[in-house]
Amino acid sequence: MNYSRQREVILDTLERNAIHPTAEKLMEVIKEENPDSNIGIATVYRNLRKLADAGIIKRIEGLEDAEHFDHNTHTHYHFICNKCKKVFDIDEDIADGIIEKTTQKTGFAITDYDIVFKGICKNCID
Amino acid sequence: MNYSRQREVILDTLERNAIHPTAEKLMEVIKEENPDSNIGIATVYRNLRKLADAGIIKRIEGLEDAEHFDHNTHTHYHFICNKCKKVFDIDEDIADGIIEKTTQKTGFAITDYDIVFKGICKNCID
C-alpha cells in the first residue's frame, strides 16, 4: 500500500474520533477539521474499505443502514441505542472462549465474529 | 393486522424454506412456486418489515449487503460462509446469560442481541 496524504488524514481522523462513524459521517468530520483539504467522498469509502480489508481498522456491520468503522481492532463488542442511535463499545469479558466453543460444536472454520446488542442507553432512559 | 393472501404466501414460503433469504431471494422462490400468483416486490419488502416489527419473524443484520430474514425467532446464532455465502444456524448454548451479564456490567437496557460468525463452512473447506 503506497503512502497517501488522504489516507493518513482518514486514518488519523478515525483514530481521534472514536465515534464509530459511517463513511459519510467521517467525511463530515474531516471537512470540519480540514476545510481547505479537498478529499473526495469516493476516497473516503475506498480507503475505509482498503484499511478494513487489510485489518488495520474494523468494519462494524449490523448497525442501522450503513457500515460503521472502528479504529479499535481488539476484541470488543457493540451496543447501539435504538433512540439516539449512538454506538457504544462493550469492552467486557462476556463471551469468553466463544470461538473455540463454537468451532468445536459446529466444525466450521471460524475466522471472525461480532456481537451487537440493541436497546436503550443510559442517557436515553432518563 | 388484516389478513392478506400475499402475506400468507410470504410467511408460508419463508417457513418452508429455512434458508435465511433476503427479500429478493424470497421473491424468487415465491415466483417459482407460484408462477401465476402475481406478488409485487414492494409487497414482499413491506410484509417482511411488518412481520419482523411484529416479532413474528426475525431480521438478521450484519450479513453481506442485504437484510436476511429468519422464520425462527428463538434464540440462536448465525454463521456465514465467506466462500459460498450460505447462512447456517448455530443452535448451541454458547452465550449463556450474556444479556444479564452485559446488562449488569454496562447498565444499558438491552432488548436484543445478535451474534454473527464468519469463516469457511465444512463443505467449502474440502
Added chain:
DNA sequence: ACTTAAAATGATAATAGGTATCAATTATTT
C-alpha cells in the same frame, strides 16, 4: 534528479437495496 510503472485521487455515473407514493383493490365492521 529523471524516467517509468504502479497506485491513488476526485468527479461523477452507475448499481443495488429499500422505502414512499398513490390510485385501485380487498378486508373488516356496522
Added chain:
DNA sequence: AAATAATTGATACCTATTATCATTTTAAGT
C-alpha cells in the same frame, strides 16, 4: 350493502456504495 381501514402493485425515489476514467502522486531504478 355501505363505509372505513388496510393492503396491494407499479413505479418513482432515496441512500449507501462501487465502478469508471482521466489526472496526479508515489516508489523504484537508473
